[in-house]
Amino acid sequence: xVSDGQDTAKVLxxxxxxxxxxxxNTELKITDKAIDIARQKxxxxxxxxLPTISTALNYGYISNSQVWEPSFSxxxxxxxxxxxxxxxxxxxEVIFKGGEISxxxxxxxxxxxxxxxxxxxxxxxIRFLVxxxxxxxxxxxxxxVVYVNNTRLSRERLKNIIILQKQGIVTNNDVLRSKLILSDxxxxxxxxDDNIAILNNQLNTVLGLPDNQRLVPDTTLLxxxxxxxxIAELLRIAHKENQDLKIAAKETSIARTNLKIxxxxxxxxxxxxxxxxxQRPYTNSAPARDVYFNIWVAGVSVRYNxxxxxxxxxxxxxxxxxxxxxxxxxTHQKEQVELAVKTAMIKYNEAYDELDTYRNDLxxxxxxxxxxxxxxxxxxALLTDLIDATNTKVEAExxxxxxxxxxxxxxxxxxxxxGSL
Numbered sequence: 001x002v003s004d005g006q007d008t009a010k011v012l013x014x015x016x017x018x019x020x021x022x023x024x025n026t027e028l029k030i031t032d033k034a035i036d037i038a039r040q041k042x043x044x045x046x047x048x049x050l051p052t053i054s055t056a057l058n059y060g061y062i063s064n065s066q067v068w069e070p071s072f073s074x075x076x077x078x079x080x081x082x083x084x085x086x087x088x089x090x091x092x093e094v095i096f097k098g099g100e101i102s103x104x105x106x107x108x109x110x111x112x113x114x115x116x117x118x119x120x121x122x123x124x125x126i127r128f129l130v131x132x133x134x135x136x137x138x139x140x141x142x143x144x145v146v147y148v149n150n151t152r153l154s155r156e157r158l159k160n161i162i163i164l165q166k167q168g169i170v171t172n173n174d175v176l177r178s179k180l181i182l183s184d185x186x187x188x189x190x191x192x193d194d195n196i197a198i199l200n201n202q203l204n205t206v207l208g209l210p211d212n213q214r215l216v217p218d219t220t221l222l223x224x225x226x227x228x229x230x231i232a233e234l235l236r237i238a239h240k241e242n243q244d245l246k247i248a249a250k251e252t253s254i255a256r257t258n259l260k261i262x263x264x265x266x267x268x269x270x271x272x273x274x275x276x277x278x279q280r281p282y283t284n285s286a287p288a289r290d291v292y293f294n295i296w297v298a299g300v301s302v303r304y305n306x307x308x309x310x311x312x313x314x315x316x317x318x319x320x321x322x323x324x325x326x327x328x329x330x331t332h333q334k335e336q337v338e339l340a341v342k343t344a345m346i347k348y349n350e351a352y353d354e355l356d357t358y359r360n361d362l363x364x365x366x367x368x369x370x371x372x373x374x375x376x377x378x379x380x381a382l383l384t385d386l387i388d389a390t391n392t393k394v395e396a397e398x399x400x401x402x403x404x405x406x407x408x409x410x411x412x413x414x415x416x417x418x419g420s421l
Contacts, residue, residue: 013218017130017207024208025126031119038108038115045108048101051093058086062281065288081281081290092273092301098264107257114250121243124421126206131412131421133203135405137196138217142401144192150394151185157386158182160377174383181387185394222404226352227411231345234418238341239334242419248333252326259319265308274298340417344410351410355403358396365389365396 022028065078094101158178164170204213239245276296282289372389375381415421 010213010215011218012134012215014131014134014221017134017203017215018127020207020209021126021130022123025206026208028119028122028126031115031122035112035115035119038112042105042108042112045101045105048094048104051091053089053091055090056086056088058084060084065283078287080283080288083280083290085278085280085292087278088275089277090273090275092271094269094271096268096270098267098269100261100264103257103260103264107254107261110250110254110257114247114254117243117247117250121247124243124416124419127421128412128416130203130206131409133199133206134215134217135409137199137203137215138221138408139402139405140192140196140199141217142404143398144189144196146394146397146401147185147188147192150390150397151182151189154178154182154185154390157373164377169379170383177383177387181390221408224408224411227348227414229345229348229414231342234341234345234414235338237420238337238418242337242417244333244419245330245337248326248330252323252330255319255323255326259316259323262312262315262319265305265315266312268302268304271301271303272299273301337417341414344414344417348407348410348414351403351407355400355407358399358403362393362396362400365393369393 061082062080062084063082064080067076067078068074158175161170161174161178165172165175200213200215201211203209203215204211209215274297276294278292278294280290280292282291282293369389369392372381372385376383376386412421
């Protein structure tokens, strides 16, 4: 790579492109942070198993005590030492909460697993985006070769037509029309170069490479043989590997865990507690005494939310509906994945069928061009016939080029549908 603004060319295999995307892609970095956040939330959830400890220190002014008889007919002021000092230490630990703490930890771990699966899903999406941009560049490169070869052929043909024109065999109109064909092909080359530059910039962005890096596709990619896939085996792989199915299954588990957390509201909370309090002055005597005194306390606390009697059934019903919804989503996702795999497989076979057809068409187009060109230079055909034959040949070559790329593209579509890209 260079830093002076000049383009540098580099042959890039599709596997190397995947590695660059995994290392440099911004979207994957964001998703990776989501995994770190989910893991940290799991650690936070585990804190519920630990005791809570708190302390407090108060220092201030305490006023005298104002005293009234029950009839408020007499009033007196009782002196109290004015310096207030309080220090307390409290500790408690929940020993039973209906499984809420353990289920919160389980839910956090499931969320963590979903974050990892989401990363894998995004990675598959980024890889498929890389494949699409990579193959688009390759498509343009092959099309450029077609245009360049036909431009060379067009120049040779123009030279021969000019010779015939000088001999008075053909008119100047044939020369002009041949020049127009050559001009169109040269323009197509320039447009193809522009398209390659645009697609190259887009791929550089996905891979995190500098804009001046020109990527040359690996020509061995088109030499990959036809896969002998069976639809039953592909479905088995999809059921095992597809990230959307895995995420749907985890979300169902999360919904079940939420139901257990909701059910925990119906049970009492039992905890152990202990505390110590140091205070000055001692106000539980008359008169109050300016001394420090300390008391400590320990015991068992039982707390029950009475409102849960009428609140929990509705919350529980909501959680049960969410479980049912998750099951339905999981079933729907499985149907969609199976449909995607079957569709991708059909398109894969179709791509090979198109390639075979277009190759046969190209042979016919090349033979037709050879015959018409020979007839033209022997004054047995018109220039319009030669132009039609030329256009048919170029179109047939472009169709073969596109079909070659579509074969590779459809192969990666199958891999993406199964979740094994």
